[in-house]
Amino acid sequence: MERTSPDRTATNTLVAPLPLRPPPPPPPPTESSSGNTAKRTAQLPLHETVETARAQGKRRKVEAPAAAGAASGPSPRLQSYVAMIEYHDPAILAEVFGDCWRRVSVEDAVAAGTTDALFIDGSAFFDKRTYGSVIKCGFKSRVEDPTKIMYKFGLHELLMADPLGSQAIPRCILVDITVSRYPPALPPGVWIWRPAHRKGGGKGVAVIQSQSELNRHVEKLSSFNVTKGLITQYVVNPLLYSFKGQYYKFNLRMYYIVVCSTREPREKRVGLFHKAHICLAQKPYRPGQYWDQDIHDARWAASIKVMGRDSLLEFPRDFPGGERNASSVFSQVSKHLTQVARLTLPKLRCWDGSEVGYNVYGVDVLVTDNDHAYLVEINANPGYDTLGKGPKREIATWLYSGVKEFVHHYNPDSPLIHVTPLYTSGW
Numbered sequence: 001m002e003r004t005s006p007d008r009t010a011t012n013t014l015v016a017p018l019p020l021r022p023p024p025p026p027p028p029p030t031e032s033s034s035g036n037t038a039k040r041t042a043q044l045p046l047h048e049t050v051e052t053a054r055a056q057g058k059r060r061k062v063e064a065p066a067a068a069g070a071a072s073g074p075s076p077r078l079q080s081y082v083a084m085i086e087y088h089d090p091a092i093l094a095e096v097f098g099d100c101w102r103r104v105s106v107e108d109a110v111a112a113g114t115t116d117a118l119f120i121d122g123s124a125f126f127d128k129r130t131y132g133s134v135i136k137c138g139f140k141s142r143v144e145d146p147t148k149i150m151y152k153f154g155l156h157e158l159l160m161a162d163p164l165g166s167q168a169i170p171r172c173i174l175v176d177i178t179v180s181r182y183p184p185a186l187p188p189g190v191w192i193w194r195p196a197h198r199k200g201g202g203k204g205v206a207v208i209q210s211q212s213e214l215n216r217h218v219e220k221l222s223s224f225n226v227t228k229g230l231i232t233q234y235v236v237n238p239l240l241y242s243f244k245g246q247y248y249k250f251n252l253r254m255y256y257i258v259v260c261s262t263r264e265p266r267e268k269r270v271g272l273f274h275k276a277h278i279c280l281a282q283k284p285y286r287p288g289q290y291w292d293q294d295i296h297d298a299r300w301a302a303s304i305k306v307m308g309r310d311s312l313l314e315f316p317r318d319f320p321g322g323e324r325n326a327s328s329v330f331s332q333v334s335k336h337l338t339q340v341a342r343l344t345l346p347k348l349r350c351w352d353g354s355e356v357g358y359n360v361y362g363v364d365v366l367v368t369d370n371d372h373a374y375l376v377e378i379n380a381n382p383g384y385d386t387l388g389k390g391p392k393r394e395i396a397t398w399l400y401s402g403v404k405e406f407v408h409h410y411n412p413d414s415p416l417i418h419v420t421p422l423y424t425s426g427w
Contacts, residue, residue, distance in 0.1 A: 092393060092396050092397050092400060093119075093400065095397060096397060096400040096401050096404055097400070097404065110129050110134055110135060116137070116138045116139065117137065117138060117139035117140075117408060118130065118135060118137045118139065118140045118141065118354075119141045120140070120141050120142055130142075133351070133352035133353035134353065135353060136353050136354075137353060137354045137355075138263075138354065138355050138356060139354065139355070139356045139357075139358070139407060139408055140350070140351060140353070140354035140356070140357050140358075141357075141358055141359065141360075141403075142351055142357055142358075142359060143258055143259075143260050143348050143349065143350065143351070143357040143358060143359045144348065144349050144350065144351050144357070145258075145344075145347070145348055145359065145380075146347050147343075147344045147347055147348070149340060149344060149378050150361075150378060150379065150380040151377070152194060152230075152376075152377045153194055153195075153196045153197075153228070153230050155169075155340075155375065155377060155378055156169055156172050156230055156232060157174065157196075157228075157230065158340075158343055158344075159339070159340070159343075159375070160172045160174065162339065162343060164339045165336075165339045165340070165343065167336070168335075168336035168339065168340075168374065168375045169232070169374055169375055170232055170233045170234075170235055170374055171232070171233040172230055172231065172232050172233070173230070173231040174228065174229075174230060174231075175218060175228060175229040175230065175231065176227060176228050177218065177221060177227050177228075178227045183211075183214050183215050183218045184231075185211065186208070186210070186211045186214045186231070189209075189233060189234070189236075190207060190209055190233070190234035190236060190290060191207070191208050191209070191214075191231050191232065191233055191234060192205065192206070192207055192208070192231070192232045192233075192234055193205065193206045193207075193208050193213075193214065193217045193229060193230075193231055194229060194230045194231075194232065195217075195220075195221055195224045195226055195228075195229045196224075196226045196227075196228035196229060196230065197224045197225070197226050202293075203224075204217070204220070204224055207234065207290040207291065208231075214231065217229065234290070235366055235368060235374065236287070237368050237369045237370070238250075238285070238366060238367070238368060238369065239320060239321075239367045239368060239369045239371070240285055240320070240369075241278065241280060241313070241320055242320070243280070243306065243307070246284040247284055247285050248280040248281050248283075248284055248285060248298075248306065249280070249281045249285045249295065249296060249298055250278050250279060250280045250281065250298045250313075251278075251279050251298040251299070251364045251365060251366055251376060252276050252277075252278060252279075252315050252319075252329070252333075252364070252365040252366075252367065252373075253276055253277050253278075253279055253300070253362055253363070253364060253365075253382075254272065254273065254276040254315070254333060254362075254363045254364075254365055255272070255273035255275075255276065255360055255361070255362060255363065255382055255399060255402075256270065256271075256272055256273075256337050256360070256361045256362075256363045256378070257270065257271050257272075257273065257358060257359070257360050257361070257402065257403070257406055257407075257419060258270050258341070258345075258348060258358060258359050258361070259271075259356065259357070259358040259406065259407055259410075260348050260349055260350050260356070260357045260358070261350075261355070261356045261410075262350060262355050262356070262427075263355050263356055265412060266426070266427060267424050267425065267426055267427070268345045268348060268424070268425050268426070268427065269406075269421060269423065269424040269425075270337065270338075270341040270345070270421075270422045270423050270424075271402075271406055271416075271419035271420055271421045271422055272330075272333065272334050272337060272419065272420050272422055273398065273399065273402050273418060273419055273420075274330075274418060274419070274420060275314060275315065275316075275395060275398050275418075276314070276315035276316075277300075277312060277313060277314055277315060277392070277395060278303075278313035278314070278315055278318060278319070279298045279299050279300050279302065279303050279313075280298055280302055280303045280306050280307065280313070281294060281295055281296060281297060281298045281299075281302055282294040282295075282297075282302035282305050282306060283295045309390055310390055310391055311391060312390075312391035312392055312394075312395075314394075314395075316330065321371070325371050328371050329365070329367055329371060329373045332372070332373040333363070333365055333373050333375070334420065334422055336373070336375050337363065337375075337422055338422045338423045340375075340378070341422060341423040341425075342423065342425075345423070345425050346425075356407065358403070358406075358407045359380065360382050360399060360403065361378050361379060361380060361382060362378070362379040362381065362382030363375065363377075363378050363379075364376040364377050364378075364379070382399075398418055401417070401418050402418035402419045405417065405418060405419065406418070406419045406421075
C-alpha cells in the first residue's frame with residue numbers, strides 16, 4: 001500500500017448461556033429447607049428461574065447463584081451470563097463465552113433480578129432498567145460516566161485545558177460569549193466551527209476561513225441555547241489510503257475499554273485493544289474542497305461503498321506505511337488515552353446494582369502524513385450494529401475476547417492477548 005501526502009487538506013433480546021464452569025451442586029435438602037419453594041427456585045439455572053417466575057405470574061427477585069456474589073479473586077467464576085444481542089450474532093458470543101445460549105427478554109431479566117454478568121447493547125442501552133439497580137449484577141457493561149468526552153466539544157474542551165492532553169488534538173480556540181461578547185481573532189488557515197451542543201448529526205458545524213464567517217456563526221449560538229463554541233484547526237495534510245489508483249482520506253476506529261471494579265483488585269483501569277479497522281471517505285481526496293463531506297468524512301458506511309461489503313481494512317495489518325509506522329501511531333494513541341484516563345477516571349463509578357462496570361468506547365483517530373495521531377472523537381457506543389456482520393465478525397470476536405480477559409476473567413498476573421493496559425488508579 002502506498003503512502004502519500006495531499007498536494008495541500010427489533011425486538012429487544014437477551015441471551016443467557018450455560019455456565020462457563022459447572023455450578024456447585026446444591027446442598028442436600030434439610031428439614032428446614034425441603035418445603036421452601038423460593039430457596040429451591042434460587043438454585044435453578046437462570047432460564048429455569050425465569051420460566052418458573054413467569055409460570056407463577058410473578059416478577060420474583062431471585063437470589064444470585066452461589067458463586068456470583070461470592071467471587072473475590074481476580075478470576076471470578078461466572079454461573080450465568082446475560083447479553084443484549086440486538087446487533088450481534090449469538091454464535092460469536094457462544095464462541096467466546098460458551099456453547100449454549102438461551103434467549104430471554106429484558107422483562108424476564110428484570111424478573112430474574114440477578115445474574116453474574118450483563119452485556120447491554122441495542123435499544124436496551126437506553127433502558128435504565130438494564131443498567132440501574134433493578135437488575136443486580138456482578139459485571140455490567142456500563143459505567144456511570146458524568147464526563148463529557150462522548151461528544152466532540154466536551155473532549156476537546158477537556159484536553160485543550162491540559163498541557164499533555166492538548167497534544168492529542170489539533171489546535172483549538174474556545175469561544176465563550178459569557179466571558180466576551182466579541183469573537184476572538186481568527187488566525188489564518190482552515191478551521192472548523194462547532195457549537196457546544198449535543199444534538200449530533202453535525203448540526204451547526206461548519207468549515208470557516210474568515211473572520212466574518214466566524215462572527216456570523218457566533219451570532220447564531222443562541223439558536224442552540226448554548227453560550228460556547230469551539231474553533232478547531234483543520235488538518236490539511238492527512239495520511240491517505242491508496243485504492244485502485246485513487247487516494248482516500250481515512251480514520252482509524254480503535255477501541256478503548258474502561259473498567260471500574262469494587263471487587264479485588266479494587267481499582268479503575270483502562271486499556272486499548274490491539275486491533276482496529278480503517279474507515280475510508282466515500283470520494284477520493286481533493287485538497288481544498290472542504291464543503292464536500294463525502295471527501296472528508298471517513299466512516300464505515302462510506303468504506304462499504306468504496307471497498308465493497310465483504311472487505312475490511314484492518315489496523316495494523318493494512319495501515320499505510322507498514323508495521324513501524326503503525327506501532328508509532330498505536331503508541332501515540334495509547335499516550336493520548338492515558339491522559340484522558342487520568343482526567344476522567346476519578347469521576348467514573350459503577351452503576352448501582354453492579355460490582356464491576358465497564359464500557360468499550362469507539363475512538364476515531366486521524367493520522368497526518370508525518371504519522372502524527374490526533375483524537376477526533378470518543379463514542380460511547382463503539383458501533384456494535386455493524387460488528388458481527390461479514391468481515392467485521394473477526395473484530396467482534398476480538399472485542400468479546402478482550403472483554404473476557406480484561407474484565408470477566410481478569411488476572412493482573414496473567415499476560416493479555418487482546419488488550420494493552422494503559423493506566424490503573426485506585427478509588
